[in-house]
Amino acid sequence: MPTAPSSTEATTAATAPMAQGAADLLSRLWRPVVDTGHLVRFRARSVRRPRAVRIGWGVLLLITLTAAIAPALWSGAGSTSRATDTLTLVPTFMAGFLVLAVVSAVASGGGRELLPHEQAVAFPVSPTTDHLGALLMAPLNIAWLLQAWVLLGAAAFGRGTEHLVWLQVVLVLWLVLATAFAQVVAWTMEAIRRTRHGTWIYRGVVGATGLGAVWLQLSGNLGPFLDALPTARLLLAALGGFGLPWLAAVAVELALIVAAVVLGAWPATQAARRLPRDEQKVESSTHQARPNPAGAFAMLARIDRASVWRAVPMRRGLAVLAIGPGLVALAGALPWDTVMILPGLVVSGGVLLFGVNAWSLDGRGGLWRESLPVDPALVFRARSWVMAEWLLAAAMVTVVLASLRAGAPTASQAASLVCIVVVIVVQVVAVAMSWSARRPFAVNLRSARATPAPPIVMVGYSARLATSTTLTAMVFSTLSRGAAVEVIVLFAVPFLCWSVVRWQRAARRWARASDRAMVVTTVAA
Amino acid sequence: MSTPPRPAVEVRDLHVRFGEIEAVTGVALEAYPGRATALLGRNGAGKSTTMRVLAGVVPPTSGTVLVAGHDVRRDPLAVKRVVGYCPDVGGLVPRATPWEHLQLSATLRRLPDWEPRARELLERFELGDVAHRVTAGFSHGMGRRLSVILAAFHEPEVLLLDEPFDGVDPIGVEATFDVVADARARGACVLLSTHLRELAVQVCSSALVLRGGARVADLAADELAGEAGGDAYRALLD
Numbered sequence: 027m028p029t030a031p032s033s034t035e036a037t038t039a040a041t042a043p044m045a046q047g048a049a050d051l052l053s054r055l056w057r058p059v060v061d062t063g064h065l066v067r068f069r070a071r072s073v074r075r076p077r078a079v080r081i082g083w084g085v086l087l088l089i090t091l092t093a094a095i096a097p098a099l100w101s102g103a104g105s106t107s108r109a110t111d112t113l114t115l116v117p118t119f120m121a122g123f124l125v126l127a128v129v130s131a132v133a134s135g136g137g138r139e140l141l142p143h144e145q146a147v148a149f150p151v152s153p154t155t156d157h158l159g160a161l162l163m164a165p166l167n168i169a170w171l172l173q174a175w176v177l178l179g180a181a182a183f184g185r186g187t188e189h190l191v192w193l194q195v196v197l198v199l200w201l202v203l204a205t206a207f208a209q210v211v212a213w214t215m216e217a218i219r220r221t222r223h224g225t226w227i228y229r230g231v232v233g234a235t236g237l238g239a240v241w242l243q244l245s246g247n248l249g250p251f252l253d254a255l256p257t258a259r260l261l262l263a264a265l266g267g268f269g270l271p272w273l274a275a276v277a278v279e280l281a282l283i284v285a286a287v288v289l290g291a292w293p294a295t296q297a298a299r300r301l302p303r304d305e306q307k308v309e310s311s312t313h314q315a316r317p318n319p320a321g322a323f324a325m326l327a328r329i330d331r332a333s334v335w336r337a338v339p340m341r342r343g344l345a346v347l348a349i350g351p352g353l354v355a356l357a358g359a360l361p362w363d364t365v366m367i368l369p370g371l372v373v374s375g376g377v378l379l380f381g382v383n384a385w386s387l388d389g390r391g392g393l394w395r396e397s398l399p400v401d402p403a404l405v406f407r408a409r410s411w412v413m414a415e416w417l418l419a420a421a422m423v424t425v426v427l428a429s430l431r432a433g434a435p436t437a438s439q440a441a442s443l444v445c446i447v448v449v450i451v452v453q454v455v456a457v458a459m460s461w462s463a464r465r466p467f468a469v470n471l472r473s474a475r476a477t478p479a480p481p482i483v484m485v486g487y488s489a490r491l492a493t494s495t496t497l498t499a500m501v502f503s504t505l506s507r508g509a510a511v512e513v514i515v516l517f518a519v520p521f522l523c524w525s526v527v528r529w530q531r532a533a534r535r536w537a538r539a540s541d542r543a544m545v546v547t548t549v550a551a
Numbered sequence: 552m553s554t555p556p557r558p559a560v561e562v563r564d565l566h567v568r569f570g571e572i573e574a575v576t577g578v579a580l581e582a583y584p585g586r587a588t589a590l591l592g593r594n595g596a597g598k599s600t601t602m603r604v605l606a607g608v609v610p611p612t613s614g615t616v617l618v619a620g621h622d623v624r625r626d627p628l629a630v631k632r633v634v635g636y637c638p639d640v641g642g643l644v645p646r647a648t649p650w651e652h653l654q655l656s657a658t659l660r661r662l663p664d665w666e667p668r669a670r671e672l673l674e675r676f677e678l679g680d681v682a683h684r685v686t687a688g689f690s691h692g693m694g695r696r697l698s699v700i701l702a703a704f705h706e707p708e709v710l711l712l713d714e715p716f717d718g719v720d721p722i723g724v725e726a727t728f729d730v731v732a733d734a735r736a737r738g739a740c741v742l743l744s745t746h747l748r749e750l751a752v753q754v755c756s757s758a759l760v761l762r763g764g765a766r767v768a769d770l771a772a773d774e775l776a777g778e779a780g781g782d783a784y785r786a787l788l789d
Contacts, residue, residue: 308646309688315650318658325658329647336646336685390641391652391686394701397606397638399631400659472645472687539610539627544569546608550640 058154058291065140065151065159073480082482086171093175094194097183104186113184113265117257119177120197124204126173131164131205131212132232133346134339135219135474136297138163138481144470157213157294161287164205166481168488169375174201189267196264196272199279200257206286213293220300236353243357304338305472311336322400326408333387334380334416338474343379347372348420352427359431362439366503368428369421369447370495373454374488376420381413381458382487383478385549386469392546406459406536410529414455421447438514442506445518449502450495452522456529457494461487463535466548557620559584559709559740560605565614567600574600576764577614584708587731587741589751589772592761593788598744599639601761602713605742606636619708619740632660635707639714639744642698645687649678649697652686653704660705672700676726691718696726703730710734710741716750728754748784752776760787 073079103109131137140159141151164170178197185193219228242248263275313332319325334340351368354360380387387409388395395405425443429435435443467479477484498521505514535541560582567575575597582588590598603609604616607627616622621629644652650669657665673679676696686694699715715727731754734741745751751758752772760768768787775784 306688309685311685312683313648313651313685314683315654318654322659325655329644329651329655332651332685333644333646387644389643389645390638391644391647393603393608393638393640394636394642394652394698395644395655396608397631397634397636398656398659399628401628470645543603543609547603550638 094178120257127208153298154291217296330412348423352424355428370499374491384462446502456525460532587755589755589758590744596761597764633708635702637698637702
C-alpha cells in the first residue's frame with residue numbers, strides 16, 4: 027500500500043482527467059454504433075418467420091455474388107467491343123446510382139427507420155443512431171439492389187476476370203459512399219424542410235435541380251458533364267488492379283465514407299430537433315363536410331380516398347414515382363416502345379406505398395369499421411377501386427409527360443399503351459389485395475419514412491412486382507412494334523382474366539369472418 | 552307474477568382461440584335490456600375479446616353468442632345493425648374527420664336526418680370545434696370520446712363500451728355517464744368493460760368478473776363499491 031507519492035504520481039494526477047475526458051468523448055461517439063447494434067439485434071429477433079428471412083438474406087447474397095462474378099465468365103467478357111462499350115458506361119451507372127440513392131433517401135424523409143418511431147419513443151434512440159439505422163436500411167430497397175447488381179454486373183462483363191476483384195472492391199465501396207452521401211443530402215433536405223419556410227426552399231431546390239438536368243440534356247451538355255464526373259477517374263484507378271492508383275482510390279473512398287457517415291449525424295440531429303411540418307400540417311388539417319354520398323360504395327371510397335390522399339408518404343411517393351420517370355422520358359425523348367416499360371415501374375412502385383398492406387390504411391379504426399353493418403365484399407371492392415384509381419393516376423401522369431416528346435403513337439402503340447396500363451393496374455391491384463389479406467402488418471403510415479411492411483418483406487414484394495410488371499410490359503412493348511390492334515387486345519384478355527381470378531380469390535378470403543378478423547385485429551394492434 | 556325479461560346478450564360456453572392462444576375459455580354471461588353491466592377483470596382476462604365477439608368483429612371459435620336475438624356466427628350483419636361498439640384501442644380512421652366517421656356510420660346504417668344528433672353529441676363531448684379536423688392529431692382522450700360518440704350515435708339496442716374512460720377527462724366521463732343513462736332509459740342493453748372499478752360501480756347496475764378467459768363472478772355492482780368492494784374484487788382477481 028503506497029504511503030507517499032511516487033515521482034510519477036503528479037503526472038498521473040494531471041493526465042487522469044484528460045484521459046478520462048477523452049475516454050468519455052470516445053464512449054459518447056461510439057454509443058450510437060453500439061445502440062444501432064442493439065436495434066439490429068432487436069429487429070432480427072422480432073421477425074415473424076426467421077427461417078424465411080435467413081433464406082431471403084441467402085438469396086440476396088447469392089444474387090449479389092452472381093451479379094459481381096458471373097458476367098465476367100460470359101463469352102466476350104472483357105475482350106469484345108461490346109464489353110468495352112459496357113465498361114465505358116460504368117461511370118455513368120455509378121453516377122446514376124448516386125442520383126437514385128439521393129432521390130430515394132430524400133423522398134423518404136431521411137431514409138427508412140430501423141425501428142418505427144412509435145416503437146422507438148420508449149427508448150433513448152439518438153438521431154445519430156437513427157441516421158446509422160437509416161444507412162443500414164437503405165440497401166433493403168429493390169431499386170437500390172437492382173442498380174447495384176447492374177453496376178457490378180456491367181463492370182464484371184466489361185472487365186472480364188482480370189483484376190476483377192480489385193475493381194469490384196472499388197465499386198462496392200462506391201455503393202457505400204453513394205448511400206452515405208445520399209443520407210447526408212436527405213437529412214439536410216429534411217432539416218431544411220422542417221424550417222419555417224422550408225417547404226418552399228425545398229421545392230425550389232428540387233425544381234432547380236430538375237430544370238438543371240433538363241437543361242443539360244436539351245443543350246447537349248449531358249455527355250461532357252458525365253465525362254467530367256470523378257466516377258470515370260475512380261474507374262480508371264480500379265481497372266489496373268492492385269497498385270498505387272487502386273490504393274489511392276480505396277483510401278479516398280474510405281475517407282469519404284467515414285466523413286459522410288460522421289457528417290450525416292449533424293443534419294440528422296438538426297432534423298430531429300425540428301417538428302415534421304408536413305405531417306403536422308396534415309394531422310391538423312380540416313376538411314369541410316361534403317354532401318351525403320349517393321350510396322354505401324361512394325361513402326366507403328370517400329373514406330378510403332381520404333386515407334390515401336391525406337397521407338404524407340403517399341403524396342410524396344406519388345409525386346416522385348409519377349413525375350420522376352416522366353421527366354426522364356421527357357428529357358431523353360424516349361420512343362414509345364421504351365415508354366411502354368414505365369407504367370409498370372410506376373404502378374409497381376406506387377403499390378408499395380400502401381397497397382401491399384391495404385387494410386393498414388384504417389389503422390386502429392379498423393376495429394370500429396369492422397363493426398359497421400356493411401357487406402365485406404363492398405368494402406373490398408371500394409378499397410380495390412381506390413387503389414386502382416390512385417395507381418392509374420400515377421401511371422397517367424408519367425405517360426402524359428413521356429408523350430410530350432415521343433411523337434404521335436401508331437395505332438399499335440396506342441393500343442399497347444392502353445392495354446398495358448389497364449393490365450398492369452388490374453394485375454397489381456389483384457396481387458396487392460391478395461397480399462394484404464394474407465399478411466397484414468400493424469404500421470402507422472403517418473411519417474414519410476414509414477413503409478407498409480417490414481423492410482425485408484418489402485424487398486420480396488418489390489422484386490416480385492418488378493419482375494411480373496416488367497415481363498408484362500415487355501410483351502406489350504414487343505406487340506407495339508406493329509401487331510394489329512385486335513391481336514394486342516386479345517393478348518390482354520388472358521392477363522386480365524388471371525388477375526380477376528386472383529382478385530376474386532382474395533375477395534373470398536376477405537369475406538371469411540375468421541380471416542377478416544385476423545387482418546383487422548393485426549392492423550389495429 | 553311477471554316473466555323475467557329476455558336477455559339482450561346471451562353467451563354460452565364461448566371459446567375464442569388465436570392460433571395456440573385461447574383468449575376466451577368458456578365464458579357464459581347474460582345482459583339485459585335497460586341495464587348496464589360492467590365487465591371487469593385483469594389484463595388478458597378476455598374482456599376485450601368477448602366484446603369484439605359481441606360486436607361481430609371476431610367470430611367465436613365455439614359456443615353460442617346471441618345479440619338481440621341474432622346469432623353472431625350465422626348473421627353477423629344483423630348483429631352489427633343493432634350494436635354500437637367502442638373498441639378498446641383507437642377505433643378511429645387516422646386521416647378521416649369526426650364528421651366523416653359519423654357520415655360513414657349514418658350512410659351504412661341508413662340513418663335519415665342524422666346531422667342534428669351528430670352535432671348534439673359532438674357538442675356534448677366538447678368535440679364540436681374539431682368536427683372537421685382529421686383525427687390523427689387527436690389526443691388519446693379526444694379519440695376515446697369520439698369512439699363513445701360513434702358507438703352511441705345510432706341509438707343501438709346493445710351498446711358495447713370497451714375502456715371508454717381510459718385517459719378521458721371528467722367532462723368526458725360525465726358525458727359518457729349521460730350516454731349510458733340515455734341508453735338505459737330507452738331500454739338498450741349496455742356492456743361496459745373497464746379497469747376503473749369505482750366508475751363501473753357508479754354507472755352500472757351489475758358486474759361480471761372474468762379471470763383467465765372465464766367468468767368467475769356475477770354480482771350487483773354495489774357489492775364492489777368502497778373499500779370492502781375493492782377487497783372483494785381483488786380476491787376475485789387472485
